[in-house]
């Protein structure tokens with residue numbers, strides 16, 4: 001019997017990544033023969049460790065912080081969404097040692113919102129908090145759902161203005177500071193790294209209205225400060241990004257294996273664990 005195909009998540013730190021668990025559940029569910037490990041590599045080690053993984057027969061990697069930008073440089077080909085995101089979260093071995101880079105984060109977010117949480121995006125007003133890699137990575141897939149407007153609010157307003165200018169197209173999009181994003185949003189997505197430090201992106205009162213849904217791209221075992229804040233502000237609903245994690249993993253699995261796993265039982269298992 002041939003040995004199972006090898007996959008891994010590479011990051012720094014990576015010890016707490018739930019990706020190995022998710023992909024093991026996907027593999028069991030779909031009957032695919034694969035192993036999926038964790039690889040801790042510093043930024044200085046990243047390129048060499050990645051090349052060695054594929055030279056040794058590895059079939060695919062998920063790339064997480066802080067390597068998503070660096071991963072693009074190793075790819076012979078990039079999908080359109082990875083090019084637009086300027087970041088890669090999925091590497092796939094192609095023939096002849098070449099690597100394909102994709103970014104499934106935005107598709108994962110869109111699917112978690114629309115399919116899992118029943119939050120429509122078309123025709124809605126969206127407020128995105130943050131203007132770093134996390135927000136850049138999901139902007140294109142969000143715009144493709146045809147929202148009425150996207151406002152990007154960031155602690156450093158110039159970064160939000162720059163991102164809005166770069167993604168300007170058919171959907172109205174504008175950047176601003178966190179202090180005056182406006183009101184009337186159907187959905188507020190926190191894409192800042194503030195949650196990781198237990199901090200809140202400081203928004204003025206009144207931004208969350210009774211019908212507003214709040215979503216934190218970060219997640220934890222306990223509710224994040226942003227989720228607690230959203231509930232206290234009277235949000236219709238507040239969710240964390242565990243569903244996004246499972247959905248982006250399913251998109252990666254589809255790219256690698258040609259099979260889309262069912263995500264609902266896997267998300268339920270993770271929530272129980």
Ligand code: ATR
Nearest residue numbers: 130131132133134155156159192193194199200201
């Ligand atoms: P990532 O790739 O995770 O998005 P990043 O590029 O460092 O990381 O961006 C982090 C984002 O979180 C930025 O938008 C940052 O705001 P600035 O551009 O002003 O630095 C935002 N951020 C981090 N900590 C924050 C805090 N405590 N309050 C508000 N915004 C914060």
